[in-house]
Amino acid sequence: MTAPDRVLPAALAYSTENCTIGRAMAILGERWTFVVLREVFNGVRRFDDMARHAGIPRQVLSNRLAMLVEEGILRKEPYRPSGERVRHEYRLTRKGFDLYPVLLAVSRWGDTYLADPEGPPVELEHRGCGARVGLRMSCDAGHDIDELREVATRPGPGVRLLE
Amino acid sequence: MTAPDRVLPAALAYSTENCTIGRAMAILGERWTFVVLREVFNGVRRFDDMARHAGIPRQVLSNRLAMLVEEGILRKEPYRPSGERVRHEYRLTRKGFDLYPVLLAVSRWGDTYLADPEGPPVELEHRGCGARVGLRMSCDAGHDIDELREVATRPGPGVRLLE
DNA sequence: CACCCTAGGTCTGGTTGACAGACTCAGCAA
DNA sequence: TTGCTGAGTCTGTCAACCAGACCTAGGGTG
Numbered sequence: 001m002t003a004p005d006r007v008l009p010a011a012l013a014y015s016t017e018n019c020t021i022g023r024a025m026a027i028l029g030e031r032w033t034f035v036v037l038r039e040v041f042n043g044v045r046r047f048d049d050m051a052r053h054a055g056i057p058r059q060v061l062s063n064r065l066a067m068l069v070e071e072g073i074l075r076k077e078p079y080r081p082s083g084e085r086v087r088h089e090y091r092l093t094r095k096g097f098d099l100y101p102v103l104l105a106v107s108r109w110g111d112t113y114l115a116d117p118e119g120p121p122v123e124l125e126h127r128g129c130g131a132r133v134g135l136r137m138s139c140d141a142g143h144d145i146d147e148l149r150e151v152a153t154r155p156g157p158g159v160r161l162l163e
Numbered sequence: 164m165t166a167p168d169r170v171l172p173a174a175l176a177y178s179t180e181n182c183t184i185g186r187a188m189a190i191l192g193e194r195w196t197f198v199v200l201r202e203v204f205n206g207v208r209r210f211d212d213m214a215r216h217a218g219i220p221r222q223v224l225s226n227r228l229a230m231l232v233e234e235g236i237l238r239k240e241p242y243r244p245s246g247e248r249v250r251h252e253y254r255l256t257r258k259g260f261d262l263y264p265v266l267l268a269v270s271r272w273g274d275t276y277l278a279d280p281e282g283p284p285v286e287l288e289h290r291g292c293g294a295r296v297g298l299r300m301s302c303d304a305g306h307d308i309d310e311l312r313e314v315a316t317r318p319g320p321g322v323r324l325l326e
Numbered sequence: 327c328a329c330c331c332t333a334g335g336t337c338t339g340g341t342t343g344a345c346a347g348a349c350t351c352a353g354c355a356a
Numbered sequence: 357t358t359g360c361t362g363a364g365t366c367t368g369t370c371a372a373c374c375a376g377a378c379c380t381a382g383g384g385t386g
Contacts, residue, residue, distance in 0.1 A: 027277075
């Protein structure tokens with residue numbers, strides 16, 4: 001029960017309204033967005049497969065896919081299975097692939113804190129080596145970072161002062 | 164326009180209903196949850212500071228904080244600034260701190276794809292070294308992983324077969 | 327004492343989103 | 357002609373979001 005420091009860190013002198021987390025979560029922060037993405041990363045690319053496999057309400061899936069296409073995270077591609085008419089599948093764009101670390105981070109956190117007692121239902125392994133896949137913090141200079149204390153916040157090039 | 168493989172990967176023979184991503188997103192996947200967490204990670208711990216600083220509707224903030232406390236991600240602690248009455252602040256639990264990689268991943272993705280042209284408003288640097296902080300995929304055996312292709316999905320201990 | 331200020335909420339009401347279940351529609355197949 | 361299948365849309369209900377006003381307890385001020 002000690003008094004906290006009321007001195008706000010430097011970053012907080014700036015508006016967070018333009019902070020990218022808010023924008024990112026406006027896209028990613030809907031109940032099913034990540035579930036859809038997990039399906040696509042797992043190779044499920046078709047509407048009915050997703051709806052059936054992940055148990056997403058069809059209307060919601062429809063909305064989510066349309067939004068993800070509009071945001072440039074998925075693209076809708078026609079293809080023709082031999083002897084059938086043209087169908088469509090959803091595939092990841094580069095922007096979509098780059099969400100993999102987010103998905104992985106969420107997945108590891110969920111496995112740690114939300115899995116049933118017996119353990120997580122699905123695991124990701126390093127192909128060949130067999131060890132579990134995870135994320136490590138590091139800086140662009142290559143140093144590993146183990147402690148949150150080693151991370152500092154600084155204003156970036158797009159900073160905007162509070163009025 | 165090639166036909167996709169309709170053979171679902173091994174993981175998909177199992178229900179994803181119990182997959183932890185779904186559960187995690189039921190908690191994290193709401194418009195403001197991460198924005199609240201970002202504030203707390205930045206050292207903003209009090210109701211009014213969050214509401215003012217991040218522009219969150221007070222009712223929503225109230226709900227979000229209550230939910231995060233109930234989920235064991237935040238805890239509410241009383242403290243008394245000298246000469247004032249008792250107040251409350253929200254602090255991260257261990258479970259909450261472990262969300263940092265998720266926050267960092269979202270933040271880096273947002274900085275890359277959603278920032279204003281001039282760049283992200285805030286950056287995270289390695290204290291001392293000054294380089295930007297990011298995440299690297301690696302396996303528990305210590306190998307770096309650069310390609311998504313190196314990651315394979317396997318059933319985990321808590322797997323549950325589809326009926 | 328009466329009044330004001332502040333932190334930390336609640337209350338109200340309109341708008342949007344989630345969701346289940348039924349319906350549609352095009353093209354192939356029998 | 358009828359049926360099947362993939363990929364949706366339509367309808368109606370219920371919950372969540374959100375802005376803006378309101379409330380309340382404790383301490384300070386005149």
